[in-house]
Amino acid sequence: MITGARLKRRVVAVGAGAIVLLLIVGTSAAPLPFHDPAMARLRLSWSARPERIEVCRTVSAEELEQREEHMRQRVECDGRFATYTLRVEADDRVVSESIVRGAGLRHDRPLYLLRDFDLPPGGHRIRVTFTRREKTDDDAAAFAKVTPAVRDSGIFVGRAEREAEEHARRARAAIPASLALDTSVTFTRRRVKIITFDRDRRALEVLDDTRASR
């Protein structure tokens, strides 16, 4: 038989337990402010391989003759990866200017870019430039024709062509020395417009939720 005191304790225990449960439920999904509801956002996001700035030389036939057949690379290059200046303007006001390098300690990895800028809703003229900082007139070196200095034989037949193609592929995979986008963009509150690098067109473009595959 439950006495009055025990009944009272049980009621208190159930009540206290219910309060604890309500606290858990309440704090389990509490609305927490995140973004400013009055703002829109411009996001710059792309990744690309930086250009390789190289000084290349064609190895002479005499040198090649002295090497083992599998070591006979026709063109030897030495250099480093380019760095870039990113400049973002909104309505002729510079909102960001920074230097972008390839990732990794030696900056020899692809460069990754992710920048967010909060802007008021409405139309804005957006100008983005992404320009290589290093001045060089040796860009064509990578595309230089590689001519066979000696006859290749066996599995090495056609190596000169493959070597030339590899140089060209690397040059094509790199981001262009200069990218620019100058456009008017209409921003809606709490919406994001993304400027990204289109690898196929090799140009910057604007994405929004109507032009993106998610």
Add this chain to the structure above:
Amino acid sequence: MKFIIRGARRILRSVDAAATRAFGWAWNPLHQTGTVAVAMLLVLIVTGLYLLLYYRVGAPWESVARLAAQPWAGRWIRSLHRYASDLFVIAAVLHAFRMFAQSRSWGPRTLAWISGLVLFGVGLVCAWTGFVMVWDAFGERLAREGGRLLDVLPVFSEPLSRIFAGDAPVPSAFFFVNMFLHIALPLAMGAGLWLHVSRLARPVLLPPKRLTQAIIGGLTAASLLLPAPVGAPADAFRLAESTLTNLVTAWWLPVSERLTPGMAWGVVLLGAAVAVLVPRFGRRPRAGALAPSVVDPALCTGCNQCPQDCPWEAIAMVPRDDDRPALVALVNPARCVSCGICAGSCAPMGVGPAGRSGRDQLSLLRSTFLPELARSGNPSIVAVCCAQAPEADTAALRARGARVHPVSCAGNLHTSGIELLLRSGASGVIVYGCPPRDCVGREGPKWLRERVFNDREAELQPRVDRRRVRLATMAPGARSEAVDALDAFTQDLVILEPHLPDPDADLEVECVPVPSEEEDA
């Protein structure tokens, strides 16, 4: 540090008292925080297995939303999974606070403290991955914050944050790896839990059955009545004004978002360093009340009882280095927490922390307490109270006419002490222990009951009238229960025949040293 610990202990005692008033000491969930955390981990695993059947890495939000729309199972099982994770974190925090406040975080308990911290950290990461799995606005927010924090570390070849930028779909591989972590981390926690309790003998991993049922039943009721909502789907092109945030497991998020990644990591490392160094700064000299137990080889009979009773597996039986045939107990000081349980377990009173062995207890009684008892003239009830007992509660017993004799822990009490008190004129002895699940020595009340009433080794001798001995519980917030127990005991003693003291008994004589073989000859 002592100042902080004292303050924490005061807070703990107040909160404990409030919880005991609400739930009673037997059901006080604050005494069960560690086991509640383990119970919640089991609930998480069981409910998680069901949720896993429906989760799709190719369509995370859609699969969770479909699950949450199941009226009969999915909705409440998902909610139970969520609320159990919340209770796990709450229980783990309270457990750590309790251990800290009770100075149970240093010395031999350092391994448990450090492994507990790691378990807690892994639990938070596990909760993080769980919310990202849903891929609603909150999950996306957590993922972005995680990416922001991880990108400053040289871990990923490509910054994680770019996955969520929106210029390309979030790859399914991300959700697969996230799900893998969410499954693998609890398995790692199982191994961590083994380490956490590895120094305990007979670790108790679950709360009492009825409390477990009440907690899981309560969470299930909450899941049915107030199911956890699913937020709006993640959208890289939308800026959520607010997110339905779990403040229990992601309490750090509002702070972290306001800090740079470097500062956030700095705070994490600083917090972790402070927590890890608690055993270093909380430690006290292993002397006096904290001295490890010692064995008197001359008294040890090799009965193997103290290793069985030791809650910390700190005692082993080893070959003797004299000519006696039996083994001898050996205390490992690195494992001994000086709980003194062994002092009560040794019939010949040959083991215990310095000054607290059975013989020391009898000496103390004879030198200080018994003369006082004799001076009082009339036979009175002696209340043996644990030193942890609240002062106000012992004062209430004194006000009822009981003579209070404090001991370091009721579980240390040698049964000869009870016999000596009765032989010296006490009309009855009532021993107040802490609630069984809140004993600092872990198993004090359990072994005491076994020795007094169930003839466990070092038992109360058959010649002692059990009607004059009572065991009770004293807990902050349950003073009336303690007083009621005394009143009931007093009533029961009234009907007994008059008690005749026998003060000349020499109890130590009954516990003579083990004779050597030569002496036997």
